[in-house]
Amino acid sequence: MSEMDREATLGGRALKVFLVGVPNVGKSVFFNRLTGVNAIVSNYPGTTVEVTRGLASLNGTKVEVTDLPGTYSLGCLSEDQEVTVRAIIKEKPDVIVNVADASRLEQSLALTIQLLELNVPIVMALNQVDFAKKRGLNVNHEALSELLGIPVIPTVATKGINVREVLEVAIKSTLEARRGGEAGHTVESGYGRRRRFRHGQLGREIAILPRLGHRRRVEYSSLVESRVRKLERAFAGYLVGSVVTPRILAEWALEGDAKAVEAAIGGSLPGWLAAEIDAVRRELEWTLGENSSVVMAKERFALAGWITRQVMRRERTKATLQEKLDNFLLSYQTGFPILVLILMGMFALVFLGGGVLERGIAGFFESYVTPLVEWLIGYTWVELVMKAVSSSASQFYGDIVARVVELMAGQFFPIQTLAKYFVVDGLLTGIEAALSVALPYVVTFYLALALLEDTGYLSRIAYLTDLVLHKFGLHGKSIIPLVSALGCNVPAIMSTRILESRKQRVIVTFLITLLPCSARTAVILGAAGYYGGLQYALAIYFVIIGLVALLSIVLSKVIPGESPSMLMEMPPYRVPTWSSLFSKTWIRTREFFKVALPFIVAGSLLLALLEAFNLVTPVLYASAGFMSDVLGLPSITSVTLMYGLLRKEMAIETLLVISNLKLGVSELSLFMTPMQIFIYALVVALYFPCVATFAVIAREFNLKTALLVSLTTIISAILIGAGVYHVYLAISPLAPEPLITLLVNWWTLTS
Ligand SMILES: Nc1nc2c(ncn2[C@@H]2O[C@H](COP(=O)(O)OP(=O)(O)OP(=O)(O)O)[C@@H](O)[C@H]2O)c(=O)[nH]1
Ligand SMILES: [Mg+2]
Structure with a gap:
C-alpha cells in the first residue's frame, strides 16, 4: 500500500479503530499497548464503562483507537451494551478489532457472529492464547479465519505479542475494503483469499456484500431465518450509508430491542412497521414458546459452539489449579474464614501503611518544607529580627513595649506578614494536609483494591457475599461497585451499569454514597483513628455498616422493581504483575489529585x-x-x-x-x-x-x-x-x- 493510496482513501484523517469484545478479554490491555494511554485494566468483567480514546501510528498511518466497554452481544437490552452499540452507530468505525478470548472462545464467538453482520471490516485478535494453552486449549486460528472469513491473529496482549501486527492487518483490511469498494472489483486480500466488493445499493455507499466461503453470513435455523429475512426486507429502504445493515436491524427488531433499532435509524419507526415487527415476533414466540431474545441468543450460541468444536483441540488436563483453589475458597467452611482474614489483612495494610506514610509526610513537611518556604518568603528572618528587637526592648522597657513592637511587625514588614498569612498559613497548610492526611490512605487503599482485582479474588468475594447480600435485597454482583466505592464513589456509581435492573442500580448507588471512599477513609483514619485511636475509627465503620444494612432493607422494600438472581462470571486467578498494580494505583491516585488539588x-x-x-x-x-x-x-x-x-x-x-x-x-x-x-x-x-x-x-x-x-x-x-x-x-x-x-x-x- 503506497502513501498515495492511503491519502486517497483516508483523506488525511486518522483511521478509526474500535476495540470490541466480551468483558474481561483484554481490550484495555490491548488499548494501552497500542496507544500508550493508560486505561484501567482489571481482572473482572465490567472494568471499562466509558469510551476511552487514544492515538497510535503505524508506518505513517495515523490511527485513533477506541476502547469500549465489554459486551456479550450487540443491542441495547442492557445498559452496559448500549454504550458500545451507540458508539458504533454514531461514529462509524473504519474497522473493528474484535478482541476474543481463546480460553472462552464460544462466548467470544457469539458476539463475533453479530459483528459480522455489520457493514464494517472486522479483524479478530485471538487474545489470551497463553492462558488458553495453560488450560490445555489449542485454537487453530487459520481454520477459524477460514470459517469466519476474516483475518484472525493470535495475540498475548499482556506481553505485547502480535499487538501491532493486528493493527497492521486492520489498516490493510480497511484500505483494501475502501479501494476495492471504490473500484468496484475483486481484490486480493492480504490473506490470499478472494473477497468481492461491490457498490452498495443506490451507489451511495460502499457495501461489503457477504459471499459464502468468504465472509459468511450468519444463518439461523430455518424457523428463525425466515422471520429475520422477512423483517430484513421491510428494513431494506433504511440505512443506506450506515454501518448497520438491514439484517442486524431485523434481528434487533425480532429480539424486541426497539431501543437499538431507534438508535440506528435515528428516530422512531412508523406505526405500520412497528405493528408488523410485533406480529412477526409474537408469532415466533408463540411457535417456539420462548422469549424471542432468548431464542436468538440460543441460536447464536449454538452456532458459536459449532464453530468452536471445529477449531479447538482440547488436551486432557488434570484438575486445574483454578478448580482446586475455587473448591477451597468458595466453600462455606473454608471460604468465609479466609474471606474475613483477607479483608482484615487489607484493612491492616491500609491503616498501618497509611499511618506510616502520614507520619512520614507530615514529618517531612515540618522539618524541611515549611522552614524552607518560610525562609524563602523572608518570613523567618523577619521573625528573627523582631524577636531580637522585642527581647532587647523588653530588657530596657519591659514586656508591654515588647508586645507592641511585635504587633507593629505587620506595619514594618507588610509583605512578609501577608505572605506568611497566605503562603504559610493558607496554602502550605492546605497542601500539607492534603498530602499527609489524604494521600497516604488513598494510595494504600488503591493498592489493596488493585490486589483484590487483579488476583481475581474480588469476584470470589462477590460470590461468597451473594448469600448475605440477598437478605438485603441485593445480589453478589453489587459487591463490585460497592468495593470500588471504597476508592471513589464516582466511578463506582458509573460501574453500577453492570447490574441488571434499575432497582438494583438505585439501591446500590444509594449505599455507595454512604460507604467510606478514600477521602472519607482519610477523614476516618487520618482524624479519628490517628488522633483518637483505632477503636474510634472502627466504631465509625460499624455505624456505617449498620446504616448501610438498614437502608438496603428499607430501600429494597420501597423501590419498585425486581431483584433478578445472579449471573456472574468467575474470572481466572492470576498472579498480579507489579507493573499493572503500580500503574493502576498511579492512575487512580493521579485522578484523585487532579480533581482534589x-x-x-x-x-x-x-x-x-x-x-x-x-x-x-x-x-x-x-x-x-x-x-x-x-x-x-x-x-x-x-x-x-x-x-x-x-x-x-x-x-x-x-x-x-x-x-x-x-x-x-x-x-x-x-x-x-x-x-x-x-x-x-x-x-x-x-x-x-x-x-x-x-x-x-x-x-x-x-x-x-x-x-x-x-x-x-x-x-x-x-x-x-x-x-x-x-x-x-x-x-x-x-x-x-x-x-x-x-x-x-x-x-x-x-x-
Ligand atoms: N494471560 C493473559 N492475560 C491477559 C491477556 N490480556 C489481558 N489479560 C488479563 O485479562 C484481564 C482483563 O483485561 P482488561 O484489559 O481489563 O479486559 P477488558 O476486555 O478491557 O475488560 P472490560 O473492560 O471489563 O470489558 C486482566 O487481568 C489482564 O491482565 C493475555 O493475553 N494473556
Ligand atoms: Mg476494559
Whole structure:
C-alpha cells in the first residue's frame, strides 16, 4: 500500500479503530499497548464503562483507537451494551478489532457472529492464547479465519505479542475494503483469499456484500431465518450509508430491542412497521414458546459452539489449579474464614501503611518544607529580627513595649506578614494536609483494591457475599461497585451499569454514597483513628455498616422493581504483575489529585483571604449554637463542613488550616477531645455525598434521585451525630466536651 493510496482513501484523517469484545478479554490491555494511554485494566468483567480514546501510528498511518466497554452481544437490552452499540452507530468505525478470548472462545464467538453482520471490516485478535494453552486449549486460528472469513491473529496482549501486527492487518483490511469498494472489483486480500466488493445499493455507499466461503453470513435455523429475512426486507429502504445493515436491524427488531433499532435509524419507526415487527415476533414466540431474545441468543450460541468444536483441540488436563483453589475458597467452611482474614489483612495494610506514610509526610513537611518556604518568603528572618528587637526592648522597657513592637511587625514588614498569612498559613497548610492526611490512605487503599482485582479474588468475594447480600435485597454482583466505592464513589456509581435492573442500580448507588471512599477513609483514619485511636475509627465503620444494612432493607422494600438472581462470571486467578498494580494505583491516585488539588489550593487560599478580611468569625458566630448544642462540636468546625461538601477530606484539611489561622495550632488533639473528633469524623463521613458524586448521580439517574440521596444522608448524619453526642453526655458523668467547646468558641470568636 503506497502513501498515495492511503491519502486517497483516508483523506488525511486518522483511521478509526474500535476495540470490541466480551468483558474481561483484554481490550484495555490491548488499548494501552497500542496507544500508550493508560486505561484501567482489571481482572473482572465490567472494568471499562466509558469510551476511552487514544492515538497510535503505524508506518505513517495515523490511527485513533477506541476502547469500549465489554459486551456479550450487540443491542441495547442492557445498559452496559448500549454504550458500545451507540458508539458504533454514531461514529462509524473504519474497522473493528474484535478482541476474543481463546480460553472462552464460544462466548467470544457469539458476539463475533453479530459483528459480522455489520457493514464494517472486522479483524479478530485471538487474545489470551497463553492462558488458553495453560488450560490445555489449542485454537487453530487459520481454520477459524477460514470459517469466519476474516483475518484472525493470535495475540498475548499482556506481553505485547502480535499487538501491532493486528493493527497492521486492520489498516490493510480497511484500505483494501475502501479501494476495492471504490473500484468496484475483486481484490486480493492480504490473506490470499478472494473477497468481492461491490457498490452498495443506490451507489451511495460502499457495501461489503457477504459471499459464502468468504465472509459468511450468519444463518439461523430455518424457523428463525425466515422471520429475520422477512423483517430484513421491510428494513431494506433504511440505512443506506450506515454501518448497520438491514439484517442486524431485523434481528434487533425480532429480539424486541426497539431501543437499538431507534438508535440506528435515528428516530422512531412508523406505526405500520412497528405493528408488523410485533406480529412477526409474537408469532415466533408463540411457535417456539420462548422469549424471542432468548431464542436468538440460543441460536447464536449454538452456532458459536459449532464453530468452536471445529477449531479447538482440547488436551486432557488434570484438575486445574483454578478448580482446586475455587473448591477451597468458595466453600462455606473454608471460604468465609479466609474471606474475613483477607479483608482484615487489607484493612491492616491500609491503616498501618497509611499511618506510616502520614507520619512520614507530615514529618517531612515540618522539618524541611515549611522552614524552607518560610525562609524563602523572608518570613523567618523577619521573625528573627523582631524577636531580637522585642527581647532587647523588653530588657530596657519591659514586656508591654515588647508586645507592641511585635504587633507593629505587620506595619514594618507588610509583605512578609501577608505572605506568611497566605503562603504559610493558607496554602502550605492546605497542601500539607492534603498530602499527609489524604494521600497516604488513598494510595494504600488503591493498592489493596488493585490486589483484590487483579488476583481475581474480588469476584470470589462477590460470590461468597451473594448469600448475605440477598437478605438485603441485593445480589453478589453489587459487591463490585460497592468495593470500588471504597476508592471513589464516582466511578463506582458509573460501574453500577453492570447490574441488571434499575432497582438494583438505585439501591446500590444509594449505599455507595454512604460507604467510606478514600477521602472519607482519610477523614476516618487520618482524624479519628490517628488522633483518637483505632477503636474510634472502627466504631465509625460499624455505624456505617449498620446504616448501610438498614437502608438496603428499607430501600429494597420501597423501590419498585425486581431483584433478578445472579449471573456472574468467575474470572481466572492470576498472579498480579507489579507493573499493572503500580500503574493502576498511579492512575487512580493521579485522578484523585487532579480533581482534589485545585479545590484544596483554592479552598485554603479563600479561607486565608476570608480570615484576612475578618469574614470567618460571623459564620462561626451564627453556627456556634447549633454546632455546640446539637453535635457538641466547637464552632470552628462549621465552616469546614461547607468545604467538605466539595471534597470530604477537605473538611479535615480546612479544619487544620483554620485552626492554624484562628488558634495558632494545627493539631486536632489540642482543641478537641477524642470524642469530639469521633463525632466530627462521623458527621463528615455521612453528611453529604461530595459534589462530584452528586453530579454523577444526577447524570446517571436524575436530579430528583440526587437530591433524595443527599437529603437522606444529611438527615442521617445529623440524627446519628446528635444521637451519639447526647447518649454520651447522658451516660458519662464528667464529659469535658461542653467545657472545651466553650473555651475554644470563646477563643476563636473573640480573637
Ligand atoms: N494471560 C493473559 N492475560 C491477559 C491477556 N490480556 C489481558 N489479560 C488479563 O485479562 C484481564 C482483563 O483485561 P482488561 O484489559 O481489563 O479486559 P477488558 O476486555 O478491557 O475488560 P472490560 O473492560 O471489563 O470489558 C486482566 O487481568 C489482564 O491482565 C493475555 O493475553 N494473556
Ligand atoms: Mg476494559
